[in-house]
Amino acid sequence: MAPSPSMDSKSWDVISFAVDKGHGVKGLADLGLETLPKQYVQPPEEQITNSTVVTDDSIPVIDLSNWTDPKVAEQICHAAEKWGFFQIVNHGIPIEVLEDVKEATRRFFDLPAEQKNKHSKDNSPTNNVRYGTSFTPKAEKALEWKDFLSLFYASDDEAAAQWPSACRNEALDFMKKSEFAIRRLMEALMKGLNVKEIDGTKESLLMGSKRINLNYYPKCPEPELTVGVGRHSDVSTLTILLQDDIGGLYVKKLDSDSWVHVPPINGAIVINVGDALQILSNGRYKSIEHRVIANGIKNRISVPIFVNPRPSDAIGPLPEVLEGGEKPIYKKVLYSDYVKHFFRKAHDGKETVDFAKI
Numbered sequence: 001m002a003p004s005p006s007m008d009s010k011s012w013d014v015i016s017f018a019v020d021k022g023h024g025v026k027g028l029a030d031l032g033l034e035t036l037p038k039q040y041v042q043p044p045e046e047q048i049t050n051s052t053v054v055t056d057d058s059i060p061v062i063d064l065s066n067w068t069d070p071k072v073a074e075q076i077c078h079a080a081e082k083w084g085f086f087q088i089v090n091h092g093i094p095i096e097v098l099e100d101v102k103e104a105t106r107r108f109f110d111l112p113a114e115q116k117n118k119h120s121k122d123n124s125p126t127n128n129v130r131y132g133t134s135f136t137p138k139a140e141k142a143l144e145w146k147d148f149l150s151l152f153y154a155s156d157d158e159a160a161a162q163w164p165s166a167c168r169n170e171a172l173d174f175m176k177k178s179e180f181a182i183r184r185l186m187e188a189l190m191k192g193l194n195v196k197e198i199d200g201t202k203e204s205l206l207m208g209s210k211r212i213n214l215n216y217y218p219k220c221p222e223p224e225l226t227v228g229v230g231r232h233s234d235v236s237t238l239t240i241l242l243q244d245d246i247g248g249l250y251v252k253k254l255d256s257d258s259w260v261h262v263p264p265i266n267g268a269i270v271i272n273v274g275d276a277l278q279i280l281s282n283g284r285y286k287s288i289e290h291r292v293i294a295n296g297i298k299n300r301i302s303v304p305i306f307v308n309p310r311p312s313d314a315i316g317p318l319p320e321v322l323e324g325g326e327k328p329i330y331k332k333v334l335y336s337d338y339v340k341h342f343f344r345k346a347h348d349g350k351e352t353v354d355f356a357k358i
């Protein structure tokens with residue numbers, strides 16, 4: 001039966017429509033549903049209205065105009081230790097590049113479902129391009145109100161051949177134009193760990209592979225009952241996140257049960273430490289839980305670049321970090337095993353990193 005706005009989700013197959021046929025939550029939103037389908041209702045403890053949100057504190061905003069100032073490196077390391085999250089301004093990525101990739105994201109998600117679904121796990125000719133909805137629908141008890149296109153970068157030629165033309169050039173440009181900032185951030189962070197030089201081995205561990213996701217969070221009926229993205233930490237070394245001006249990303253404060261909002265700042269980029277860097281730094285830099293609320297009034301987009309080790313790298317605490325006799329708290333794990341473990345289960349806060357705990 002074709003769905004209509006007044007229908008309740010018992011009388012038609014929401015999963016078949018949104019997940020299997022590729023309409024996504026954008027398809028559900030476009031129907032003008034008045035109630036949230038039950039498949040999206042999160043347990044009360046995951047609904048963000050039931051958490052403590054504090055407004056008297058916020059993640060640092062770091063001005064990168066003067067890269068060479070040692071104080072800037074100190075601010076970066078301090079933010080990575082105490083918050084695991086910060087925003088950067090004057091980072092050198094041109095504003096047009098940011099605007100263009102946001103526009104390209106809207107263009108991709110505005111395509112008809114049949115076109116987007118050519119890139120689904122079942123239909124895509126390559127594993128490097130994946131259109132989907134929620135996070136891992138098969139493993140989730142309740143779905144998340146988000147559609148995504150995930151693009152793993154293998155080479156320019158591969159991207160030219162496989163990435164969807166609606167967003168390919170803009171996504172690639174954002175990845176390339178952020179390289180300088182990523183390297184400077186890594187250099188600062190390595191200085192804080194007593195790593196003098198990023199040689200070939202470190203280069204691979206810190207930034208050997210990249211994935212860019214285009215996230216689309218359409219307007220949602222009864223948004224307080226669901227989430228855009230559930231509590232999780234990223235599996236990357238660093239994530240470079242572009243968000244639009246809607247807001248809705250919340251970050252957990254270290255050693256507390258409170259959450260703080262990440263306010264959109266025009267032209268700024270959000271940076272967060274991922275699990276791989278937490279492991280490499282033996283827990284010095286923190287990969288912090290975060291989540292995104294659903295919005296009842298507006299559509300929202302975000303574009304994270306996940307900077308990662310290579311899948312074939314073994315990750316564990318760096319020798320420089322353990323030099324002074326510090327005890328390793330993580331063992332060496334193959335990065336592709338770590339990522340598979342992450343993708344196999346629903347978002348579950350900080351549980352993934354236990355996979356690497358000694």
Ligand SMILES: CC(C)(COP(=O)(O)OP(=O)(O)OC[C@H]1O[C@@H](n2cnc3c(N)ncnc32)[C@H](O)[C@@H]1OP(=O)(O)O)[C@@H](O)C(=O)NCCC(=O)NCCSC(=O)/C=C/c1ccc(O)c(O)c1
Pocket residue numbers: 121127130132135136137138150152209211213229232233234235236306308310311336337339340343344
């Ligand atoms: C990721 C792996 C290990 C998967 O390999 P493979 O064994 O071929 O598994 P697969 O059959 O393609 O996928 C396994 C499951 O993971 C899920 N999955 C795979 N890729 C993705 C993706 N990009 N987005 C969401 N789920 C995915 C699927 O749901 C699969 O489950 P199912 O559909 O079979 O039930 C492989 O592709 C690889 O080595 N890739 C290179 C390294 C890499 O990409 N690392 C990830 C870096 S960080 C990163 O990608 C972060 C993503 C993310 C997304 C949404 C969030 O909300 C979020 O917080 C984070």
Ligand SMILES: O=C(O)CCC(=O)C(=O)O
Pocket residue numbers: 213215229234241243249290291292301302304
């Ligand atoms: O949309 C956002 O602001 C964050 C998304 C996110 O956490 C992710 O894709 O890993």
Ligand SMILES: [Fe+2]
Pocket residue numbers: 232233234290
């Ligand atoms: Fe994330």
